[in-house]
Amino acid sequence: MTRHKVILVAGARPNFMKVAPVMRALDEYNRTRRGKTRPLDYLLVHTGQHYDASMSQIFFEDLGLPAPDIHLGVGSGTHAEQTGKVLIEFEKVCLREKPDLVVVVGDVNSTLACALAATKLAIPVAHVEAGLRSFDRSMPEEINRILTDQISDYLFTTCRDADRNLVREGIPKRKIHFVGNVMVDSLLSHIHLAAKSDILERLGLKDQETPEKYAVVTLHRPSNVDDRKALKGILRALGRIGRKIPVVFPAHPRTAKHIEEFGLKTKASGEGLRIVAPLSYLDFLCLMSKAVLVLTDSGGIQEETTILGIPCLTLRENTERPITIRKGTNVLVGSDPKRIVAAAYRALEKGIRRKKPPRYWDGMAAERIVRVLAKME
Numbered sequence: 001m002t003r004h005k006v007i008l009v010a011g012a013r014p015n016f017m018k019v020a021p022v023m024r025a026l027d028e029y030n031r032t033r034r035g036k037t038r039p040l041d042y043l044l045v046h047t048g049q050h051y052d053a054s055m056s057q058i059f060f061e062d063l064g065l066p067a068p069d070i071h072l073g074v075g076s077g078t079h080a081e082q083t084g085k086v087l088i089e090f091e092k093v094c095l096r097e098k099p100d101l102v103v104v105v106g107d108v109n110s111t112l113a114c115a116l117a118a119t120k121l122a123i124p125v126a127h128v129e130a131g132l133r134s135f136d137r138s139m140p141e142e143i144n145r146i147l148t149d150q151i152s153d154y155l156f157t158t159c160r161d162a163d164r165n166l167v168r169e170g171i172p173k174r175k176i177h178f179v180g181n182v183m184v185d186s187l188l189s190h191i192h193l194a195a196k197s198d199i200l201e202r203l204g205l206k207d208q209e210t211p212e213k214y215a216v217v218t219l220h221r222p223s224n225v226d227d228r229k230a231l232k233g234i235l236r237a238l239g240r241i242g243r244k245i246p247v248v249f250p251a252h253p254r255t256a257k258h259i260e261e262f263g264l265k266t267k268a269s270g271e272g273l274r275i276v277a278p279l280s281y282l283d284f285l286c287l288m289s290k291a292v293l294v295l296t297d298s299g300g301i302q303e304e305t306t307i308l309g310i311p312c313l314t315l316r317e318n319t320e321r322p323i324t325i326r327k328g329t330n331v332l333v334g335s336d337p338k339r340i341v342a343a344a345y346r347a348l349e350k351g352i353r354r355k356k357p358p359r360y361w362d363g364m365a366a367e368r369i370v371r372v373l374a375k376m377e
Contacts, residue, residue, distance in 0.1 A: 004376065006042040007099040010068075011049035011086070011110025013059060014183075014300050017281065018105040018128055019044070020063040021185035021366035029370045037374050043069040045093060047086045047110040062281040063186065079109060079140055086113035094121050101376065104148065105129055105182070107141040112148050119151040124376070128182060128369065130155035131162025132299070132320040138223075141299075142320070154376075156369050158303075159323045159358055179368035180360025183303050188363035190285060197286035199279065203248060215245055215293040215344070220252040223335070224297050224315060228262040230335050231255075234315060235264055235273070237337035238295070241344045242272020245292070249275045250284060293347055295340070302330045307361060311352040313343050327355045 006026070010019045023044065030039050046068035060067070070093055074085040086109065094102070094117055102118040104111045105128040115125045130149050134142050149155055149166060157163050158181040166176050200206035205214055217238060225231050238247050251259070256275070259265060279287065285304075288294060294305050294312045302321050305312035306328025313333045324330035329352045333343040360368070 003039045003041050004100045004373075005097065006040055006101045006103060006373070007045055007093070007097065008042055008103045009045050009047065009090075009110060009114045010105065011047035011114075012106070012108040014298075015105050015108065015110070016059040016063055016065065017186040017300070018182045020065055021182050021189065022103065022105075022128065022369060023065065024189075025366035025370040028367075029374060033374070040370070040373060043097065043099075045070045045072065045090070045114075047090070047114070048073040048075055049082060049086070049108060049110045058280040063190070074110075083109045083113045086110050087117050090114045091117040091121070094118055094123055099123060101126060101154075101373065103128060104152075107132070107145045107148070109140070109144065112144040115148045115151055124153040125151060126154035126156065126369075126373065127152040128156045129158060131157045131164075131166040131176070133162075133165045134318045134320040136318050140222075145320070154372065156365075156372070158361075158365075161323055177368075177372050178360065179372070180362060180365030181303060181358070182365045182369070183300050184307055184361040185363050185366050187285065187304050187307060190282060191289065194282045194285035194289065197283050199283040199287050200290065203274070203276065203287075205246065205248070213245055213292045215241060215247045215295060216288050216291045217247055217249040217294075218252070218296045218298050218301060219249075219255050219315065221297040221316065225252070225255045225258050228258075228264075231258060231262060232264055233337040234335055234340065235259075237340040237344075238273050240337075240341045241295075244345070245272065245348060247273045247295075248287065248291075249273060250277065250279045250287075251275050252278065293344060295344065302328070303361075305329055307357055309354040311347040313340065313347065315340065323358050327358050329354055 008019050010016050026040050026042050048071055072089040101124050103126045104115050118125050127148050132145055136142055155166055155176045156179045163176050163178055205212045219225050241247055289308050291310060294310055297315045299321055302312055302314055302324040306324045310329060312330045314330055315335050317334045333339045
């Protein structure tokens with residue numbers, strides 16, 4: 001029997017949580033498959049878009065991922081440099097390995113570059129997390145999403161909103177597969193392991209058996225951290241929230257760099273605001289799951305707080321995940337310091353009502369993806 005060869009691509013920190021459940025589902029399919037279904041052999045390619053230990057290696061360890069079969073080592077650079085390097089190097093991989101399918105996830109530069117390289121070689125592409133739209137083309141991720149979806153052959157969506165976005169953009173319905181959310185797969189399969197983390201003790205947030213109430217922050221969007229005025233305002237707001245409740249801020253390397261370059265360290269060192277180094281997946285999941293409030297500009301964290309039932313304030317004017325507002329605990333507050341503080345105080349006082357989780361956010365999205373791939377010609 002002929003075998004299908006699949007290449008899975010991961011490039012940046014959010015990709016690792018999306019690839020891990022797909023790999024496990026492929027392993028399970030190959031172990032239990034019956035009849036005439038073909039084996040789905042796979043290789044894991046790490047582009048190296050996130051490359052240091054805190055943003056890459058430790059996530060592989062926490063998620064139980066094997067070392068990548070191929071590491072492109074592209075490193076940092078401008079959007080054009082990074083996309084171009086991945087495109088050049090991944091084309092070489094495709095020519096050498098001759099895969100039957102390339103699977104890309106998310107919306108980072110590696111996603112678009114690898115999809116483009118494969119498509120130009122007439123290799124089918126599957127996009128996991130297709131169809132998400134913020135309708136804000138000033139976001140590099142939005143451009144990556146739109147272009148990747150236009151050249152993909154299998155579009156795996158997390159919600160019906162995404163299906164409708166794709167149909168409006170002219171994608172044939174036969175290519176669209178509503179499977180659920182692989183980020184939730186990773187969360188549900190690791191939450192019990194994360195609970196064993198001692199991160200609260202290490203951060204001084206737990207006195208014996210009594211956890212202290214605290215908020216968690218993540219920031220990495222260019223609109224928030226690459227502009228001095230915007231970053232200064234957000235830090236001022238976080239400092240005010242820190243007067244009511246400790247605020248823990250695991251800082252993305254680029255965010256930490258800009259805080260230093262912009263001379264904002266004093267703004268970021270208030271009594272209640274604590275900036276710490278990036279955390280591993282399990283440590284961060286533990287920290288977030290026990291928080292009473294999360295402030296973020298991350299798409300994935302909007303989804304995770306929806307499942308965890310934790311009030312989430314999204315420091316953006318739009319979101320490509322509106323389902324987290326309708327069915328989750330997410331509230332858009334933008335980057336205005338007064339709005340952020342007012343929304344935080346309101347959430348701390350009244351909370352945010354948790355609703356029923358979105359359909360198929362149940363830990364089985366990767367299995368549904370593999371069932372579709374098993375039928376490919």
